[in-house]
Amino acid sequence: MSTLLPRWSALIIAWIFLNPLLLAAEVAELEVAPGIFATASYQQGEPEKPAIIMLHGWLQTREFSTIARLYDALSDSGYTLLAPTLSLGISRRAKSLPCESIHTNSLDDDIYELEQWTNWLSSRGHKQLILLGHSMGATEVLAFLDQYRGDRVIQSILISIGPIGPGWPDNNANFNDWLRAEKSFTTGDKGLSEYGLAYCKKYVTTAENLLSFYRWDYERVLSAFAKLKIPTQIIVGSEDKLLNIKLIQQLASEGIAVDTLEGAGHFFDKEFEFELSDAVESYLTGNRLPAN
């Protein structure tokens, strides 16, 4: 082992210095609000290939493993990669934000930041974009696409996507919070309160911001899928406990391409990261047929 380590070290160092893609990697900054800068990992790819925007999940950063591993897996594929970290109201946010933190951002703010990044890529000459999101990131990509009117986005890959707001079949856990938020919102209450959102039991935010997420409920997701005009691939794990399998089944029945990786969980850990990256790469190249 000890004799192998130097050899491995030498190979890794050589790969780092000789790989032109890595040499092209950078951190991009974008002022998404006055005084609020969002950051993103950016790697320039081959010009003829589309740029892929890879959006992280709920309250995470681009460093979260699912996105980070995919970013690494695709970094030598020739695609331009951009993995932004949503600011969530925090300039240059580098860490995941706890549920209990004060959340000043709304879903619309996140979509706005995503839009800013698509514009940023466009300004850098990328004419075709592929949007990839994981978990809440996938929902936000769907929300973005729901309102997107441009033509640069040519494909979306939504991994572990699910609805946000209550109203799902068998998912009325946050129903009371919804009602409370609606009430606060209608009464003009702009104060902070704790709500249940996604896996957060105490998500601190305003009613308005909360409702911006809650509105993406089961029906709204189905509706958005229905309006999609670009190829969209859903990838889920068969062992994902955070998703409502009825939704996936419903989507599949609605004609949405759903690829279920057997045995994988919500985050495609361990050996499933390779299956995920393989699946993503296959969909990017069009070599993989939708499961359904």
Place this chain on the structure above:
Amino acid sequence: MIKSPSIKQYVAVLITGTLFLFMGYGSYTEYKVRQLEQNISNNSKMVALEELKYIIESAYSEIEHHTQQIADWEEVSQQLSNPTFYAYWHNHRSMSAGYTPDYMNDLSIYDREGQSLGFIDNSLLPATISTEKSPAYFQMQQGALNLIVTLPVIESNGSKRLLGYVATRSDFLDKISVENSFQHIDSISFQNKTRSDAPYPLGELLNNLEFELNPDPNMALVLDEMKSAIFNLGLVLLLVTIMLYPMVAYLIARPLRQLNRHIDHLRESPESLTLASYGSRMPIAELEKVRLSLNEYHTQLYDAHGILDEKNQKLETMAYHDALTGALNRRAFDEQWRNIASIGGNRSLGICLAIFDLNHFKPINDTYGHEVGDQVLKIVAQLLTGSLRTGESLYRLGGDEFAAIFFNSDREVAETIASRCNESIISYPFIELGVQEPIRISIGLAHADGDEPELLKVLQWRADMAMYSAKQPGRSHIAFFTEEMESNSSKLLSNWVNNAVYESIKSGDGLEMHYQPIIDFESNNVSYYEALIRIRRDNEMITPNHIFKLVETHRLEVDMDRAILKQILHDLNSGVIPEGSGISINISGPSIIKPEIIEWLAPFIPFIGRYKLVIEVTETSLITQIEVASRHLNKLREAKFLVALDDFGSGYSSICYLANMPVDIVKFDISLIRGLNDDQQSAIVSHLATMIREAGYSLVAEGIESEEISEQVMEMGFNYGQGFLYGKPKLLN
């Protein structure tokens, strides 16, 4: 006399001294321990200050680090960029996000101008801070010493742009006391000296902080152990002392006292050697050895005591008894007599002294030998003792002389006892001893009445006189002292006579040689002189009878002979003896058998030739040890001495002895010469003289006092004559 302390006192002093020594040493040790404790305390204080300083610095660094983490916290940047919900964030989020440790009670965010992002009514942090300088400081707030640390919030993109400030308030004492394990300081003892809420800088904390030192557990343990050791040592010593005292008392003092008591008992009553009284075993080997030694010593002493008693008894017996006869001796007699003299006046009937003297014992002794003579004396003593009354003792005064004291006795009783004594002697068959001659005793009695104590002083002398009177031929063998005896014999054997005889023998004083001429019948001239001893004392002349009685009694013959020889030699040298004559010297039996007699007579040899030197010996002295005597006499004859047999015919020896006797001259005893008046005796003497003369001997007739006898002996053939007729013994000028 100063009494030496007892072992108990020594032990008490030793124990007391040991205790005081230990107390002193214990106090000194305690003092040193306290000193050590103080030094350790000082050192601990210094170390504690160093420790506290280090902990304060560490705590400050930690608080600063946490504050810096807060300053780097994205939510702080979030609040600085959008302080809309700052109060909510402060109250609900800031302290629960895990950025603030327990001791950190509060934090506050300030904008670039130092203004708090929002008013927090329960916050103790200031609403405004100085942006120029924001050092950490301490401040007493609500009873707690708080450390307020303020750090700038810098934009994280590397631009170093100041976004604002963050301040934290930490309960510093809680921080350092709870989270730190102090080695030298009691963590709960921290107190701020001042109660003022005025802030003070970090550097002044040490001056404002009060605390107590933690006892060093190891050192406390060591000190406790030392104190415990001292205490235990003292306890052990006390116990040892307490145990030692009875142990010493039991093991040493008690046995020593026991021995001491026994020795005291022995001193008080040495005759009671009760060894068993302290015979129990001693607990200490050395003392046991002493006890055994003492026992052994006492045993030996006891035995020695017994032996000494026995020897004393023997010595007493020897001292007061005559070894031969068993009768009391002269010493016993003298002591008894002194006692009698002191109490004599109390005896109503008076006291009677009897002196017994064997008649002719000396010839018997000489004839039959000393063994027979001794047997005779023993039998006589037994007979006399058996004849005395109960309680009366027989004393042997010397030689053949005995004495007895009759208490409460008058003259008649005394004579009865004396007669009984005499009869016992007469009736005893001495022939069984081979003694042919009858053994007789002469008894002299002297009496003093109870009212005549002065007579006791002369009673011995009187009894002596009476005995001599009884010894006289033809007298009764028992004689009571009379006044007449006193007049006749007042000079006999008086003490001064004894003294004079002894003195003359010893030094020659008073010793005179009187010379009686011996006539040669052929020439009718003095042939030679017989040297006869006289002792003169205070113009009194002591006669030969008295002298020889003493000499024989006290066995002084040899000494007397030597004194005589010395005097005769002196007379020869001085020329008082006519040259051409001679000297006849009487030599006693004991002297003639002495080997030295040749030597003693050697000085006379030069005179031979000019003087006729005759050695006169008696037949009894020759008969006793004839071989030795003959050998010596023959040597003298070879040196031209002549030997004369003296007193021939007075003893009991047979004439046949004469042939074996180395003599030249035979001197017929005066008793033979005086009996010449008797025809029968004259015939015997005549024939005897003829026979002896014809045998070759010269004859000397003694005791010639008349011309008639003189002519008679000349006719008988005697060669020489001696007697008053020719001259009495006298000094020669």
